[in-house]
Amino acid sequence: MLFDGKERKERERKMREAGRLPPGQALTLKWPVLHYGSVPRFDPQAWDFRVSGLVERPLRLSWEEFNRLPAAEITRDFHCVTRWSRFDNRWRGVPFREILKLVKLQPRAGFVLVRAEQGYTANLLLPDLDRDDVLFATHHDGQPLAPEHGYPLRLIVPHLYAWKSVKWVRGLEFLDHDAPGFWEQNGYHMYGDPWKEQRFDTD
Ligand SMILES: Nc1nc2c(c(=O)[nH]1)N[C@H]1C(S)=C(S)[C@@H](COP(=O)(O)O)O[C@H]1N2
Numbered sequence: 001m002l003f004d005g006k007e008r009k010e011r012e013r014k015m016r017e018a019g020r021l022p023p024g025q026a027l028t029l030k031w032p033v034l035h036y037g038s039v040p041r042f043d044p045q046a047w048d049f050r051v052s053g054l055v056e057r058p059l060r061l062s063w064e065e066f067n068r069l070p071a072a073e074i075t076r077d078f079h080c081v082t083r084w085s086r087f088d089n090r091w092r093g094v095p096f097r098e099i100l101k102l103v104k105l106q107p108r109a110g111f112v113l114v115r116a117e118q119g120y121t122a123n124l125l126l127p128d129l130d131r132d133d134v135l136f137a138t139h140h141d142g143q144p145l146a147p148e149h150g151y152p153l154r155l156i157v158p159h160l161y162a163w164k165s166v167k168w169v170r171g172l173e174f175l176d177h178d179a180p181g182f183w184e185q186n187g188y189h190m191y192g193d194p195w196k197e198q199r200f201d202t203d
Pocket residue numbers: 031032033034035036037079080081116117120148149150162163164165166167168169
């Protein structure tokens with residue numbers, strides 16, 4: 001519709017002026033769905049969240065235990081490498097730092113492989129998770145996540161391209177080296193900073 005197009009363009013201009021639109025991105029008012037594979041079914045009895053690798057003791061939380069952890073809210077922009085950006089998303093969930101409090105890392109544990117349903121993974125450096133705006137989200141704009149957006153739980157890492165914001169997340173593996181995740185093995189950049197346009201491994 002003409003009105004929608006005008007409104008989108010106007011908001012995009014404002015975000016660009018405000019310095020909030022990364023290079024090569026366009027503003028979307030909708031919320032596209034993007035993932036590899038199918039939407040997994042959630043079984044609260046079978047679901048668990050596991051922390052493994054370079055920790056003193058591996059951790060396993062049931063869905064009930066996970067939900068007893070303290071929650072927080074952040075409002076952040078979301079940038080997909082396929083060139084859309086969605087602004088002012090209000091996420092609610094468990095901060096990464098709450099999980100960090102529950103484990104003792106071994107000294108060499110500077111890297112993380114985030115693990116999700118169906119074998120999806122994404123790699124991150126520990127400092128990119130150990131920030132006050134990184135959380136495991138259960139809600140978006142006041143509503144529980146829709147199945148296609150990651151229900152019951154997804155990671156949100158607002159300062160990197162959205163493929164690092166893993167949907168249907170099931171755990172973390174701490175490593176002593178940077179090991180490429182799913183998209184990183186398929187040509188995407190190892191780090192993924194939208195402000196530096198780190199889209200592909202050739203960037
Ligand atoms: N488990 C899983 N998480 C994933 C993906 C995926 O394929 N599998 N795709 C990523 C990509 S490329 C993007 S852009 C965002 C999209 O999130 P959305 O579908 O909620 O917009 O999810 C990310 N998280």
